[in-house]
Amino acid sequence: SVTFFIHSFHKISTYFYIKAYGRNCHWQALWILFEAKKGKIMSELRFEWKNMLAADLGEESCVPDLLGERILQNSLKFYLDETDEIYEGYGKVADSYPYRQRNNYKRQLKEKQIRTAVLENNQLKAVFLPDYGGRLWELWDKNENRNLLYTNDVLQFSNLAVRNAWFSGGVEWNLGIIGHQPYTTEPLYVAETHTDEGEPVLRMYEYERIRGVTWQMDFWLDDDSSYLKCRMRIVNESTEVIPMYWWSNMAVPEYEQGHITVPASEAYAGTGVECRKVSLPEVDGVDVSDYQKIPRSIDYFFNIPENEPKYIVNVDKNGKGLLQFSTGRLKGRKLFSWGSNAASDHWQEFLTKDAGRYVEIQAGLGKTQYGCIPMAPHTAWEWMECYGPAYSEELTAEIYDKSFEERKRYITDYLQKTQLIGKLEEELKKTKKMALTEAELITPGSGYGAFRKEYARTGHLKFVKKTESMEKWEHFFETGELHCPDPETEPDAFWNGEEFLAYLKKTTLKPLAPNYENWYAYYHLGILEFRKGNDKIAKEMYETSLKLQENAWALHGLACLSIHEGNKNLAALYAQRGMELKRHCLSYQKEGLKILSQCEAYRAILQQYAVMDEDMKSIGRVQYYYALGLVKTGRLEEADKLLNSEEGIMVDDVREGEDSIQDLWEILNHELYGGKQILPFRYEFHAN
Numbered sequence: 001s002v003t004f005f006i007h008s009f010h011k012i013s014t015y016f017y018i019k020a021y022g023r024n025c026h027w028q029a030l031w032i033l034f035e036a037k038k039g040k041i042m043s044e045l046r047f048e049w050k051n052m053l054a055a056d057l058g059e060e061s062c063v064p065d066l067l068g069e070r071i072l073q074n075s076l077k078f079y080l081d082e083t084d085e086i087y088e089g090y091g092k093v094a095d096s097y098p099y100r101q102r103n104n105y106k107r108q109l110k111e112k113q114i115r116t117a118v119l120e121n122n123q124l125k126a127v128f129l130p131d132y133g134g135r136l137w138e139l140w141d142k143n144e145n146r147n148l149l150y151t152n153d154v155l156q157f158s159n160l161a162v163r164n165a166w167f168s169g170g171v172e173w174n175l176g177i178i179g180h181q182p183y184t185t186e187p188l189y190v191a192e193t194h195t196d197e198g199e200p201v202l203r204m205y206e207y208e209r210i211r212g213v214t215w216q217m218d219f220w221l222d223d224d225s226s227y228l229k230c231r232m233r234i235v236n237e238s239t240e241v242i243p244m245y246w247w248s249n250m251a252v253p254e255y256e257q258g259h260i261t262v263p264a265s266e267a268y269a270g271t272g273v274e275c276r277k278v279s280l281p282e283v284d285g286v287d288v289s290d291y292q293k294i295p296r297s298i299d300y301f302f303n304i305p306e307n308e309p310k311y312i313v314n315v316d317k318n319g320k321g322l323l324q325f326s327t328g329r330l331k332g333r334k335l336f337s338w339g340s341n342a343a344s345d346h347w348q349e350f351l352t353k354d355a356g357r358y359v360e361i362q363a364g365l366g367k368t369q370y371g372c373i374p375m376a377p378h379t380a381w382e383w384m385e386c387y388g389p390a391y392s393e394e395l396t397a398e399i400y401d402k403s404f405e406e407r408k409r410y411i412t413d414y415l416q417k418t419q420l421i422g423k424l425e426e427e428l429k430k431t432k433k434m435a436l437t438e439a440e441l442i443t444p445g446s447g448y449g450a451f452r453k454e455y456a457r458t459g460h461l462k463f464v465k466k467t468e469s470m471e472k473w474e475h476f477f478e479t480g481e482l483h484c485p486d487p488e489t490e491p492d493a494f495w496n497g498e499e500f501l502a503y504l505k506k507t508t509l510k511p512l513a514p515n516y517e518n519w520y521a522y523y524h525l526g527i528l529e530f531r532k533g534n535d536k537i538a539k540e541m542y543e544t545s546l547k548l549q550e551n552a553w554a555l556h557g558l559a560c561l562s563i564h565e566g567n568k569n570l571a572a573l574y575a576q577r578g579m580e581l582k583r584h585c586l587s588y589q590k591e592g593l594k595i596l597s598q599c600e601a602y603r604a605i606l607q608q609y610a611v612m613d614e615d616m617k618s619i620g621r622v623q624y625y626y627a628l629g630l631v632k633t634g635r636l637e638e639a640d641k642l643l644n645s646e647e648g649i650m651v652d653d654v655r656e657g658e659d660s661i662q663d664l665w666e667i668l669n670h671e672l673y674g675g676k677q678i679l680p681f682r683y684e685f686h687a688n
Contacts, residue, residue, distance in 0.1 A: 043121040043221040045192055045200035047442070050127075053353065054112040054155035057165060057185060058104030062490040062587040063553065064527055065163075066560040067594070068095035076370060077274045084277070084303075084367070086268065091243020091372030092178055097531065098209055098494040099182040102165035103621075104587055105157040107652050109353070114155070117190065117202050119219060123226040124388065126219070129170070130443070133184040134204040134217060136171035139228060139322070141389045148322040148389060150251040150358035157185070158351055159653040168351040168358060171387070172249040175215055175234065176208040178369060180249075183208075186446070189463070191439035195220055195431065203439045205461050207449030209496065211242050213375075214449065214458045218435055227388035231431055235380045237455045243372030247334070247364035248385060250324060254337075254357040255316035259289045261400075261407040262312045262333050264302035268368050271298055272657060272688040275370060281404040288335070289404045291359050296339040297347075297688035301368040304333060309415045312361045313390045313407075319397035323390035324363060325415060327425050329383040332364035343684040347656075350685075380457055382435070384428045386420070394418075436460050451477065469493055480507040481514040482521050487551035490585075491520075494527065501528045519549035526557050535561055552581040552588060559595050572601035579608055586616055593625040605629035620651040624661055631667055640668050648682055659686050 078088050116137070117128040127138040132155070139148045152169030160166040161180035174181040188204040195201060205216040218231040236242055267288075269278045280302070281289045288294055304310060312333045315321035337359050338344040348357045363385065366373045375381065391397070392414075399410045415421055438460040447470035449463035465474055469492040476482045480503075485492070504525055508515040515521035526541035538561055545554040555578035562571035575595040582588035589612060596605045606629040609617065616622055623642065627649060630639035643649055643665055651661055662683050669677045 042223050043119060043199050045202055046118050046120075048116050048118055049113045050116045052112060052114045052155060053109040053153065054114065055105055055107055055109055055157050057102065057157060058106065059587065060100040061103055061591065062582075062585060063100075063556045063591050064491075064494050065095040065097050065099065065101050066527070066530065066557070067563070067598070076270060076272075078370070079274060079276045080268070081277065084268075086367045087371035087373055088275070088368075089371050090374070091245065093210065096162045096177075096182060096210075097527075098496045099163050100494070102157075102161075102163045102185055103159070103590065103653050105165055105652060107156065107650065109154055109156070112155075119200070119202055119221050119228070121221040121223055121225065123224060124221055124228060126221065126228050126387075128202065128204075128219070130190045130204060131187040132167070133181070133186060134173060134188045135169075135184075136219075136228075136387070137169065139171075139387055141226070144320065144389070146320060146389075148252075148387070150253045151355065152251075152352050153355040154353045156351055156353070157653075159655040159658075161185070164653055164655075169251050169355070171251070173217060173232075173246075174249055175246045176211045176213065176244070178245055178372065181208075182210070183445075187443065189445040189449075189461070190442040191462075192442060193218075193434065193437060193439035195222075195434055197222070199223065201434065201439070206445050207452055207463065209448055211236075211244065212238055212452070212497070213242070213244070214452075214461060216435070216461065218431075225388075227386040229427070230385040230387070231382070231428065231435055232385065233380060233382045233435055234375075235455075235457050236375045236377060237453065237457060239377050241374050241376055244365065244375035244381070245369075245372045246330075247332070247362050247369060248324075248330070250314075250322070250361045250363075250387075251358045252314040252322055252361055253316070254291060254359045255314070255321070256292070257317035258291065258315060258321070259287075259400075259404075260291065260312060260314050260335055260359075260361055261289065261404065261411055262302045262304065262335075263308040263310075263408055263412050264304045264333070266303045268301040268303065268370075269298060270301070270368070270370065271296070275368070277303075287404065291335065291337045292340065294337040294339055296341060297344060298337060298339065299369070300335045302333045302335070303367060304331060306331075309412055309421050310363070311411065311415060311421075312363065313411060314359070314361055315390050315400050319391050319395070319400035321390045322361075322387065323395075323411075324361070324385065324387050325421055325424070326363055326385040327383045327421065327428055329381060330363050330365060330385060332362075332367050334360070334362040334364065334369070336360040336362070339688070342681060343686050346681060346684045378457075382428060382432075384424050386424060438462065476507075477503075479514075482507070482518055484518045484520050487519065487549050487553070491523070491553055495524070496528070496531075501525075501532075504528070517548060519545045519551060519554070522548065523551065523554050523557065526554060526561075530557065530561055530564075535565060550581070552578040555581070556588075556591065556595075563595065563598055568599035568601070572596055572599040572604055575599070575601075576604055576608065583611070584613060586619065589616055590619070590621055593622065597625055597628060600632075602629045602632035606633065620649055621653055623649045624651050624664070627664060628660075631664055636668060636671055639664070640672055643668060643683075644680075648680065650682070654685055657688075662686060 119126040125140040129135040129137045138151050157165040165185045166180045188206050191203040193201045199220050202219045214235050216233040220229050281287045286293045311325035313323050444464045447465045450465045472483045508521040522541045522545035526538045530538035542554040542557045555574045559571045559574035575592045579592040609626045627639045627642050
């Protein structure tokens with residue numbers, strides 16, 4: 001293989017360095033020398049560090065996600081035609097297992113060095129965050145010195161993803177399950193290769209554990225091109241039809257007098273409560289393409305006809321902004337607006353420091369995000385996307401100043417006349433060989449992909465077992481003997497799948513089995529049986545784990561199981577005993593308070609709060625549960641002092657769509673002030 005590092009400095013001069021490996025690379029080096037002598041400017045891939053203000057992401061939760069978080073798309077009523085076929089509800093999941101929740105971050109910001117990958121030519125500069133889901137963070141039009149994306153000035157985590165932690169800005173790549181995906185704050189595998197023409201290619205990939213698929217993203221800039229090329233690939237190697245999901249989520253500036261254009265005449269409108277079909281561009285007297293006029297938080301999924309080009313545009317009042325278009329497989333487009341009410345304003349402020357307001361335009365495999373679509377066994381889905389400036393000699397400010405219908409016609413005609421999408425379909429085929437070629441690994445992602453079955457379709461992707469924990473699990477898979485950790489330590493990994501369950505049973509349940517007296521093996525069996533709905537067997541496994549060694553982890557499992565069975569009193573007892581065993585573990589304490597609140601064990605909440613470490617008592621989510629306990633046990637004045645103090649309660653991980661802190665304040669307002677007080681802005685989070 002050949003790796004090229006080519007450094008280009010605009011049209012004045014070109015400096016390059018070629019690092020070549022292998023015996024047959026001389027012709028490629030000569031080709032680059034020839035092009036450079038002609039004055040042709042090549043693109044560049046480099047890795048840098050960027051100083052940013054960022055919150056501390058914190059440790060993963062110490063317990064598995066057995067209770068789940070609310071996913072707004074999973075709880076709608078649908079009013080659609082019989083021909084719409086949006087697969088509503090298909091493939092939705094109740095939790096993020098086997099991934100743990102990322103719920104231990106704080107809002108305090110500190111200066112940090114963040115690793116970036118940069119692709120650059122003489123037209124564009126694209127900046128990626130490989131350690132945060134591969135986010136395309138910035139896309140600069142060098143001719144205009146203009147960032148085409150909304151780029152946050154901070155990494156400020158908030159509770160909007162399937163694993164809780166999420167941050168706004170850039171282009172996020174969501175796949176597998178509905179919502180902001182499990183890897184959105186995680187490092188991906190990073191590698192580099194090159195196109196047949198010698199352009200450097202940034203490759204990022206991972207193994208998605210819920211669906212059991214590999215996904216791969218190849219990015220490059222052709223020389224002198226004003227579009228970033230993105231080649232995507234998802235592979236289902238299994239023998240089953242699986243639900244699949246992909247949405248490229250573009251944060252773009254909410255421009256003053258800005259608007260979007262998309263080739264659709266109708267949309268599916270999702271308010272957080274229901275989904276209805278509406279005509280475009282006016283909905284309830286508002287031109288929704290002019291996003292600043294949208295009153296409340298809402299999704300518009302545009303129903304693009306099959307034969308129309310797939311694109312979406314966001315521009316300011318001068319016609320400057322982003323054009324995104326793709327090959328046909330990526331058929332859906334979406335606009336999300338926070339709206340323009342007080343709660344909308346609060347969310348926009350809550351997610352940033354000084355970067356201002358944004359909207360999201362998105363592109364997906366399905367018509368909406370309210371269901372996955374079926375992916376056949378032994379199948380690879382591939383498509384390409386392009387990101388670049390919306391303005392050109394043909395697409396001028398005058399064009400973008402026209403009505404929605406006229407803009408739509410002009411942009412569609414432009415894409416058809418220039419054959420940009422047709423050429424992209426051809427390039428998708430042409431680059432197939434490159435996409436299946438092994439790249440040079442720069443940094444690894446998670447180790448879980450190394451345990452998947454290897455197939456030819458994904459054999460070019462290198463996965464590594466990089467941690468001591470993964471080595472222990474490798475020993476189990478090879479010998480059947482599972483490590484038996486000290487129950488004081490947190491569980492090191494969680495697994496899913498029928499094959500894993502069968503293997504763990506085989507190596508545990510019989511008297512001569514290697515894990516017959518291993519509390520850790522029975523704990524994992526309890527989790528997997530509970531998730532299958534086998535509550536009786538799960539309870540037996542958890543109880544066996546406790547008999548072999550008392551541990552907070554099996555107690556947590558029993559608490560969740562008891563909630564599922566409707567036995568709140570028993571669940572509360574299990575939770576409290578677990579909290580006693582893990583008194584100094586914030587993650588466990590927060591999970592325990594969550595369980596106690598679901599059990600309506602409010603006096604127990606106050607008892608647990610009283611014996612907590614002082615630093616834990618300052619955590620916003622802990623303070624919320626304490627205030628809840630005070631209100632529910634009639635100690636209203638104490639709760640009022642807490643909620644209505646100068647600082648109030650700042651719940652770091654308040655969930656999108658969560659009204660709990662607002663509801664608590666409303667109770668106090670009604671009981672103590674006769675409903676005369678006005679909800680403080682800091683508690684306004686109900687945006688739809």
